[in-house]
Amino acid sequence: MSEKKINYPKFSATIGCYKNDNPEDFEKAFLSIYNQTVKPNEIIITVDGPIPKELDKKVTRFEREFQAVILRSAQNNGQGMAHALAVDHAKYEYIAIMDADDISVPDRFEKQLKVAMEHPEYDVIGGQIEEFIDNPKNVVGKREVPLEDHMVKRYLRRRCPFNHMTILLHSHMVKKAGNYQDWHYNEDYFLYCRMLLQGAVFCNIPDTLVYVRVGKEMYKRRGGWKYFKSEAKLQKWMLNHKIISFPMYLENVFIRLCVQALMPNWLRGFMFQKLFRSKGNK
Structure with missing residues (x-):
């Protein structure tokens, strides 16, 4: 059939x-x-x-x-x-x-x-x-x-x-x-x-x-002060709309400050590939 x-x-x-x-x-x-x-x-x-x-x-x-x-x-x-x-x-x-x-x-x-x-x-x-x-x-x-x-x-x-x-x-x-x-x-x-x-x-x-x-450009786009400010502003919006608590807001913003604003591109790329991603099959 x-x-x-x-x-x-x-x-x-x-x-x-x-x-x-x-x-x-x-x-x-x-x-x-x-x-x-x-x-x-x-x-x-x-x-x-x-x-x-x-x-x-x-x-x-x-x-x-x-x-x-x-x-x-x-x-x-x-x-x-x-x-x-x-x-x-x-x-x-x-x-x-x-x-x-x-x-x-x-x-x-x-x-x-x-x-x-x-x-x-x-x-x-x-x-x-x-x-x-x-x-x-x-x-x-x-x-x-x-x-x-x-x-x-x-x-x-x-x-x-x-x-x-x-x-x-x-x-x-x-x-x-x-x-x-x-x-x-x-x-x-x-x-x-x-x-x-x-x-x-x-x-x-x-x-x-x-x-x-x-590639390298992707990690550049995910960093810098402009990117961090955008993310921090969104976290504040989420706090104001009770999606997250104040302690979680502080934690989320601190992590983003370190990764997006203070970390150099090469280290950010390493972090994304080694810590935030699972390893692919080559």
Whole structure:
């Protein structure tokens, strides 16, 4: 007998690009969400401000050949605003997020949609990531996040509980929480905090869903006074909204001060790879 066809929920997938994205990496990222075992019913590309000619050629090609929906901003507004634009224009209730230089595993959406069908109460469905340098076969680490709702919410009080490039969102809850908003390098974490206050239900699945490109620049982006001030400001917001206690606020800010503001990039990179990540299989 032939296998019964599964009627998966229709969903949108969104991927953004901006001037500093590598055109070849962007193409690999786009094709990894197009060539899925369960294809998106809609792919949205957000173009955040002016982009170089070679990158724009890729965007135009994907619009022509794959019917991608292109949403362009006249100026660079940041990743959070690009995601907000996609949420506002998406046709479907479920929206999958993807980054411009990472690679989704071929059955990522199939796995997430099966969970969504079994548990329609979940508002965010994320998963694990494996980090690589140059080639996905060169895995240097894995960021593991908690699985069940209560564990995700407990983890959220300390750190961001999702790998944002893996998530599948219920758009009605995202909009109920005020959609993505601008918050330097923390737009996703801020959204999850606001969704928490609205009663959202969270989960991560144990499988690796995305291979994430890493390097020295990533550790630079996760450090410096501007990054620390953004994180400290978010911790204060969480304190004011009773997500964390005052002692936890002090502890969280102190750790971030040491790691993000005072620590040199090379040591921060070592800490992330050796202490904050599990070792990948090379």
